[in-house]
Amino acid sequence: MAATSLDVICVGRAAVDLYAEQVGVPLEDVSSFAKYLGGSPANVAVGARKLGLSTAMLTRVGADPMGAFVRKALAGYGVDVSHVTDAGGFLTGLVILGIEPPDRFPILFYRERCADIQLHEGDVEPRWVASARATVLSGTHLSQPQSRGALHKATEAASGAGRKVALDIDWRPFLWPDGGRAARGVYLEAASRCDLVVGTEEEAEAAGGVAALREACPGLLVVKRGGRGCSVFPRGAPPLDVPGFKVEVLNVLGAGDAFLSGFLRGWLSGWEPARCARLANAVGAIVVTRHGCAPAMPTFEEVEQFLADRGEAIP
Secondary structure, eight states: OOOOSEEEEEESOOEEEEEESSTTSOGGGOOOEEEEEESHHHHHHHHHHHTTOOEEEEEEEESSHHHHHHHHHHHHTTOEEEEEEEETTOBOEEEEEOOBTTTBOOEEEEOTTBSGGGOOGGGOOHHHHTTEEEEEEEGGGGSSHHHHHHHHHHHHHHHHTTOEEEEEOOOOGGGSTTTTTTHHHHHHHHHTTOSEEEEEHHHHHHTTOHHHHHHHOSSEEEEEOGGGOEEEEOTTSOOEEEOOOOOOOSOOTTHHHHHHHHHHHHHTTTOOHHHHHHHHHHHHHHHTTSSSSGGGOOOHHHHHHHHHTTTOOOO
């Protein structure tokens, strides 16, 4: 096996997030927003980088000021942007997010003629993908034939080189041309090529259900359960329920991306699944107490302090 130069390549959505600055205010009454890097794969790339992994992003952005912002923000966090390319004639995605804790977090996606979904097979350089220990795929990009082809090519390049492949289900039904009616088969086929599949309870159901995903995935299935923690389903072994942490929630948006960042940190360190999950729960718990997502991602030292404050050490 050839030497690696990266830990993680994240493939898929990269956008601009506009987070409401007035907390607890209905979105229609919000008067100002904070601009952050967004898109689940981009957030995961940043989160994993802040936890000490070397990361890169494979995506497309608009040849516009917001595309320049995305590229600059990623690079500012130390993420490799050598494969973030312009999609001429298309716009960088935009998301507007409201914060009304404890249980209202409205999201508006602006993805008409969106640049990142224009990713295609020609954007995937197999040798570069094979240089990473793991490739993380966004399920959103399974929704369109062109971007799905790019994900399949990346999967083949990684698997062919003996690298790991992870799938973030990233379920957004309105981004599928048929409202997601054909999604189950597509997700299960993708899961069959992956070493790790991660999603919420709702996402797992949309992707075929826990039983079907366990059958399809030759590796590890992880189901996120919010404040209750997560459940880990190792192949051929009993499931594990790993508890979460009690914290005061400000904003749950991006918690799942933080969770995956933490899980990747443990997974690529060779940890047992339960240990990976406990770290992932801690990272997610930190992020839900903060404004935004990418800038809210903690460093490894911050996770250590979070656990120490609760009488624990890094699991």
